[in-house]
Amino acid sequence: MIYSRTRNVLKFYEWFLLLSVIIAGLFTIIWLRSAITALEYNIAKLEETKVELIKERKELLAERASLSSVKRIEGLAYQKGFSIPDRRYIHLKKRNESPEVITVSGTLKLDELLFNRD
Amino acid sequence: MTRRAVILNTVIVGFFIVVLIRLFDLMIINHGRLKARAEVQHYKKESKEVSRGLILDKRGRELAINLDAESIFCRPHEIGSPERYVLALSRFLDKRPEVIRARLASGKKFIWIERGISSEKVEPIKRMNLKGIGFVTESRRYYPKAELAAHVLGFVNIDQRGIEGVELMYDSQLRAVLRNASLLRDANGRYLSDGLEEPKGNNVVLTIDEGLQYISEKVLENAMERWKAGWGVIVMMDPYTGDIFSMAVRPAYDPNYFNKYDPSVRRNRAITDSYEPGSTFKLITAAGALQEGIVSTDTKIDCQGGKIKIGSKIIEDVHPSGVLTFKEVIDRSSNVGTIKVARMLGPHRLYHYAKLFGFGSKTGIDIPGEASGYLKKPESWSTLSMGAIPIGYEVAVTPLQVLRAYAAVANGGWLVTPHVVSAVTAPDGTPIYRMKYSSQRILSSRTAFILKEILTGTVMENGTARLAGVDGNTVAGKTGTTRLFDQRLKTYSKDRYVSSFVGFVPASEPRIVAIVVIGEPKGGYYGGTVAAPVFKELADATLAYLRVPREDINYLRTETKNSTLLMQKVIYEAH
Numbered sequence: 001m002i003y004s005r006t007r008n009v010l011k012f013y014e015w016f017l018l019l020s021v022i023i024a025g026l027f028t029i030i031w032l033r034s035a036i037t038a039l040e041y042n043i044a045k046l047e048e049t050k051v052e053l054i055k056e057r058k059e060l061l062a063e064r065a066s067l068s069s070v071k072r073i074e075g076l077a078y079q080k081g082f083s084i085p086d087r088r089y090i091h092l093k094k095r096n097e098s099p100e101v102i103t104v105s106g107t108l109k110l111d112e113l114l115f116n117r118d
Numbered sequence: 119m120t121r122r123a124v125i126l127n128t129v130i131v132g133f134f135i136v137v138l139i140r141l142f143d144l145m146i147i148n149h150g151r152l153k154a155r156a157e158v159q160h161y162k163k164e165s166k167e168v169s170r171g172l173i174l175d176k177r178g179r180e181l182a183i184n185l186d187a188e189s190i191f192c193r194p195h196e197i198g199s200p201e202r203y204v205l206a207l208s209r210f211l212d213k214r215p216e217v218i219r220a221r222l223a224s225g226k227k228f229i230w231i232e233r234g235i236s237s238e239k240v241e242p243i244k245r246m247n248l249k250g251i252g253f254v255t256e257s258r259r260y261y262p263k264a265e266l267a268a269h270v271l272g273f274v275n276i277d278q279r280g281i282e283g284v285e286l287m288y289d290s291q292l293r294a295v296l297r298n299a300s301l302l303r304d305a306n307g308r309y310l311s312d313g314l315e316e317p318k319g320n321n322v323v324l325t326i327d328e329g330l331q332y333i334s335e336k337v338l339e340n341a342m343e344r345w346k347a348g349w350g351v352i353v354m355m356d357p358y359t360g361d362i363f364s365m366a367v368r369p370a371y372d373p374n375y376f377n378k379y380d381p382s383v384r385r386n387r388a389i390t391d392s393y394e395p396g397s398t399f400k401l402i403t404a405a406g407a408l409q410e411g412i413v414s415t416d417t418k419i420d421c422q423g424g425k426i427k428i429g430s431k432i433i434e435d436v437h438p439s440g441v442l443t444f445k446e447v448i449d450r451s452s453n454v455g456t457i458k459v460a461r462m463l464g465p466h467r468l469y470h471y472a473k474l475f476g477f478g479s480k481t482g483i484d485i486p487g488e489a490s491g492y493l494k495k496p497e498s499w500s501t502l503s504m505g506a507i508p509i510g511y512e513v514a515v516t517p518l519q520v521l522r523a524y525a526a527v528a529n530g531g532w533l534v535t536p537h538v539v540s541a542v543t544a545p546d547g548t549p550i551y552r553m554k555y556s557s558q559r560i561l562s563s564r565t566a567f568i569l570k571e572i573l574t575g576t577v578m579e580n581g582t583a584r585l586a587g588v589d590g591n592t593v594a595g596k597t598g599t600t601r602l603f604d605q606r607l608k609t610y611s612k613d614r615y616v617s618s619f620v621g622f623v624p625a626s627e628p629r630i631v632a633i634v635v636i637g638e639p640k641g642g643y644y645g646g647t648v649a650a651p652v653f654k655e656l657a658d659a660t661l662a663y664l665r666v667p668r669e670d671i672n673y674l675r676t677e678t679k680n681s682t683l684l685m686q687k688v689i690y691e692a693h
Binding site: 040041044051054055058059061062064065066068069070071074084085087 | 179180183184185186255260262263266302308328329332336589590658659661662668
């Protein structure tokens with residue numbers, strides 16, 4: 001008799017626990033779904049902001065492209081008193097690669113050896 | 119159990135049974151129908167806006183980009199009083215009321231009121247909250263450099279489809295795939311994110327350099343003004359690879375407002391228009407005769423005092439001469455001398471070399487609308503043809519074909535394929551396609567070298583192109599002057615000419631090959647007077663831009679290793 005009563009109490013708790021888990025599970029699912037929906041709204045809002053920012057970026061890109069045009073820069077340079085240099089007075093110096101030297105530690109340029117020594 | 123309890127139980131159970139039946143109806147019997155209805159209410163099918171890829175110059179500077187623009191549409195069957203709409207829309211869109219009225223009365227279910235306009239214009243209309251009027255944000259192509267390289271870039275229509283130029287040729291690459299997306303929205307019409315990125319087209323990288331393009335256009339513009347010319351073309355190319363550095367065409371147009379220009383203005387004359395090349399075509403005779411070993415540079419040719427009879431016609435030289443060497447014949451651009459050499463070569467070999475240089479065929483440039491020119495077969499040549507074709511008449515060529523032929527001399531005998539696109543990259547910059555260079559040998563390097571020497575002479579003191587000479591670097595090239603054929607009178611015009619100069623610089627190791635063609639100049643017409651100075655101006659600025667050293671300066675070089683290194687160190691630090 002005592003054994004039977006204990007078993008009934010346990011059974012009651014089992015059922016209670018099971019129901020609690022099911023209800024908690026249901027509420028969790030509902031909560032998750034609503035949280036996801038809320039998140040989707042948030043993302044959609046952020047996307048709207050992103051679209052606005054992309055639009056602004058496109059306009060800035062257009063402005064940058066117009067501002068950096070060679071024609072405009074040349075015009076500004078002339079205004080500031082600059083002129084295209086006369087090629088007769090430009091002396092371009094050839095940048096020859098310095099000879100390579102094979103060392104124990106590997107290949108080094110000769111100028112590295114000469115100038116970068118501690 | 120009391121009677122009341124039974125009734126209560128029955129009501130409760132009955133209620134639940136009704137609920138269950140309704141649920142069964144909603145979820146099982148009518149599930150499909152209701153689901154479809156819900157989807158109609160919650161999902162909206164929309165074409166996602168796609169951005170066309172960018173067009174960049176060889177240094178990554180933007181030449182064609184996208185801007186967002188607003189478009190207004192209307193569903194006429196949803197609007198009440200059209201007159202109210204007509205007044206409001208015409209006021210804010212600066213359109214005549216009749217235009218709006220006609221559109222609204224078109225009887226269609228959907229009509230565009232205006233497309234591609236600024237959001238500032240649209241805002242007041244949005245605020246009016248007019249029923250049946252809708253708004254959509256669309257992408258609009260924008261060319262920030264306006265007229266610069268317009269004939270190369272081309273333009274797109276209102277639906278962002280390429281219509282001309284690179285925009286048309288690479289349309290499939292530039293255009294992203296239009297994606298139809300189902301967007302989820304709630305009862306208030308608010309959208310939920312689909313989490314997908316906006317699709318973008320691939321970017322196209324050109325071989326055009328904005329700096330060189332600007333120089334070419336500026337120089338051409340000056341020449342057009344100076345000679346009050348009808349049209350003009352400058353094309354500049356890398357002789358070794360076929361990379362087009364610049365392609366300037368006048369008259370010009372702004373691709374942002376392409377509708378406002380006549381189609382003839384939008385034509386890329388560098389590739390679509392053929393003309394008779396005149397003396398620049400003497401290269402073919404010279405190349406053929408040298409390659410076949412018929413003449414050498416010192417071969418003496420009697421120019422008969424500058425006159426030769428071909429059939430019933432007498433062809434004359436501008437500067438009559440007696441006996442000249444073959445080199446002098448080309449340098450002084452003697453028609454008589456060239457015709458006599460061409461006779462030695464014969465019509466079949468002359469035709470063969472003209473074909474070998476690519477005349478009468480398209481160059482294969484990646485811009486649509488290229489003309490192949492005109493070169494008839496020797497079988498259909500008349501008695502006059504052997505007097506006309508060697509000096510550049512009875513043939514039609516495009517400026518690009520002539521440029522390509524001279525590039526073959528500049529690069530040692532290889533015929534290259536010109537192109538304006540060097541690569542196609544994904545929106546993130548990953549290369550998708552790179553231009554594959556192609557060329558074929560058409561001349562021996564020895565012949566090319568001799569031709570280069572001869573062409574250098576034309577820019578010297580006794581040559582026809584003295585004014586093309588550049589300070590500090592040797593130029594090689596050839597002038598051309600032709601009369602335009604009057605289609606109405608069926609004869610050559612006496613006052614309409616085409617002046618041209620094609621050349622390369624520095625002659626020994628060419629960095630650029632360029633052609634200048636000035637159509638219908640006023641106040642002068644010889645290639646040496648009109649086009650050659652334009653080439654000089656172009657070459658001067660280009661060589662400075664490309665930092666090509668002068669050939670007449672001895673660079674500071676020291677013999678000992680250590681002092682050389684010391685000097686280099688100083689230069690490195692200065693940089």
